[in-house]
Structures are given as structure tokens and as C-alpha cells.
Amino acid sequence: GAGVSQSPRYKVAKRGQDVALRCDPISGHVSLFWYQQALGQGPEFLTYFQNEAQLDKSGLPSDRFFAERPEGSVSTLKIQRTQQEDSAVYLCASSERVQSGTLHFGNGTRLTVT
Amino acid sequence: QQQVKQSPQSLIVQKGGISIINCAYENTAFDYFPWYQQFPGKGPALLIAIRPDVSEKKEGRFTISFNKSAKQFSLHIMDSQPGDSATYFCAAIPDHSGATNKLIFGTGTLLAVQP
Numbered sequence: 456g457a458g459v460s461q462s463p464r465y466k467v468a469k470r471g472q473d474v475a476l477r478c479d480p481i482s483g484h485v486s487l488f489w490y491q492q493a494l495g496q497g498p499e500f501l502t503y504f505q506n507e508a509q510l511d512k513s514g515l516p517s518d519r520f521f522a523e524r525p526e527g528s529v530s531t532l533k534i535q536r537t538q539q540e541d542s543a544v545y546l547c548a549s550s551e552r553v554q555s556g557t558l559h560f561g562n563g564t565r566l567t568v569t
Numbered sequence: 570q571q572q573v574k575q576s577p578q579s580l581i582v583q584k585g586g587i588s589i590i591n592c593a594y595e596n597t598a599f600d601y602f603p604w605y606q607q608f609p610g611k612g613p614a615l616l617i618a619i620r621p622d623v624s625e626k627k628e629g630r631f632t633i634s635f636n637k638s639a640k641q642f643s644l645h646i647m648d649s650q651p652g653d654s655a656t657y658f659c660a661a662i663p664d665h666s667g668a669t670n671k672l673i674f675g676t677g678t679l680l681a682v683q684p
Contacts, residue, residue, distance in 0.1 A: 459612070488671065497575075497658050497674030498613065511671065546612050556601045556662055556670060560612030 457481075459561035461547050467567045468537045476532045476564045480549030488558060489522055489532050490546040498546055504530060505553060537568045572596055573661050575675030582682050588646040590678045592659035595640065599661035603672070604633065604644050607656045616657070617644070649682045656680070 460479040468474050480487050486505055490498035491514075501520065503511040506527040515522070519538075524530040534541055544565050548558040574593045582588045592602075603618035619626045619633040619642065626633045632645040646653055659675040 486670065495677070497660075497676050498672075500671045500673070503671055514671075548612070550670065554670060556603055556618055557615050558613075558670075558672060560614065562610065562612050 459547055459549055459559050461545075461561035461564050463564060464562070465565050465567075467569060470538060470568055471536050473533065473535045474537055474566060476534075476545050476566070478530045478532070478547030478561060480528065480530070480547070481551075481559055482528075484549035484551050484559070486550040486553055486555070487524055487530050488548045488550075489530070490548065490560075491516075492544040492546055492563065494543070501532070501545075534566075537566075539568050542566055542568045572599075572673050573659060573675040575659050575678060577678060578676070579679040580681070582649045582680065584649065584651060584682055584684050586649050586682075588644075588649045588653065588680055588682070590644045590657055590659070590680070591641065592643065592675050593639075593641045594661050596661070596663060597640070598663045599673075601662040601670075602633070602635065602642050603660050603662075604631075605658045605660060605674075607658065607677075613658060646680075649680075651682045651684050654680055654682050 462477045489501040492498040500514040502522045504524040519535045521533045544563040546563045548560045604616045605613035606616045607613040617628050617631045621637050630647045635642045656677045658677050660672040
């Protein structure tokens with residue numbers, strides 16, 4: 456694929472359910488980021504991977520949020536026991552090099568918790 | 570923890586006019602300042618970026634002006650077109666030479682260019 460792919464595109468979950476959001480970065484990209492974007496707001500950093508290593512998870516809002524990238528390519532963001540405040544668009548981005556300022560974003564997964 | 574302040578929140582410009590969006594930051598460790606453009610239902614896409622060692626960068630109709638002493642930077646869109654209608658985010662990267670190039674985004678400006 457030419458760009459970052461995220462699935463599902465939309466997810467509706469009942470409060471208390473667990474969800475898993477997938478990100479397929481651009482092939483060969485070393486860095487992978489997850490961002491959370493609330494309606495009408497700028498994206499907020501959640502976590503960062505360099506290959507398979509999670510180097511920064513300072514933005515994860517609670518221990519209900521967990522991310523992994525076991526083989527250094529595909530990444531999954533998991534949210535356990537979803538709450539209404541988790542409703543947002545979750546964006547994944549990748550970059551070719553560690554020190555690249557150019558992030559390539561996917562179109563996001565819109566999560567709605569009812 | 571708003572580290573990058575952006576204004577205005579929304580902006581309406583007539584076709585052919587100049588759109589101006591302003592951002593200010595406090596953290597002097599920021600050393601790379603990109604602007605991203607986001608259309609509805611899409612992820613942000615890099616538009617133009619500047620480093621603090623230059624005061625201006627121009628790419629086509631888009632210009633970034635940077636004032637290091639005031640810790641402010643702005644995006645100018647010349648000859649604005651209806652296709653420019655989107656949300657624009659300024660951003661900053663703390664410690665560009667570090668291990669994590671995490672972007673800190675502003676709150677966004679919704680630009681509408683009227684035909």
C-alpha cells in the first residue's frame with residue numbers, strides 16, 4: 456500500500472467492552488506513533504514505537520490503554536473497559552527515519568463508546 | 570498542557586485573499602515547526618515546515634514566518650482557493666535530535682474559503 460492503513464474505519468463499542476485498533480504503517484518505516492484526536496481538537500500524542508520497541512508511552516491516558524508492535528511493522532492499540540470519554544478518532548502515523556519530522560498519518564479509526 | 574497555542578479557531582476568507590494563522594509556543598526546546606492540513610475524514614498531511622534558524626520559508630502559495638525571539642510563527646496562504654478549505658494545525662517537535670520526534674499540535678484553525 457502507498458500509505459498508512461488503519462482498521463476498522465469506524466468502531467462502536469458499548470461502555471465496558473474491549474476494542475482493538477489496527478495500524479499498518481508504510482513498509483519499512485521505523486517510527487510509529489499513535490495519536491488521539493477529540494472532536495474539534497488537535498491530535499494528542501499517545502505512544503511511540505521505534506521498530507518493535509515502545510520508547511515512549513507517556514501519553515497513554517490510563518492503564519486501560521495498551522499498544523504493541525511485536526514485529527516492528529503492524530501495530531495494535533487496545534483499549535480495555537471502554538469509557539465514554541474514550542470516544543475520539545485514533546490516528547496512527549509512521550515515519551521513515553527516527554529523526555524525520557515528516558509523519559505520514561492514516562485516516563484514523565473513529566471510536567464511539569455508547 | 571497546551572504547549573502550542575493557535576489562533577484563530579476559525580477563519581473565513583474570500584477567494585483570492587490571504588489566510589493568516591498564528592501560533593505561539595513557550596518551550597524553547599522546540600526546534601522544528603511543521604504545519605499540517607487536515608480534510609474531513611482524513612488524517613493530517615504535512616504542508617510545510619521550518620527550522621528556527623530561518624525567519625521565513627515559502628513553498629508555492631504557502632509561507633511560514635518565524636519569530637524566534639517572540640516564540641511565534643505563522644502560516645500565510647496567498648491567493649486562497651476554495652480547495653484550501655480545511656483544518657490547519659501548527660505543531661512543534663521538542664528536541665528534534667532526540668529519540669522521539671513526537672509532534673505537539675496546536676488546537677487547529679478551521680479555514681473556509683468562499684468562492
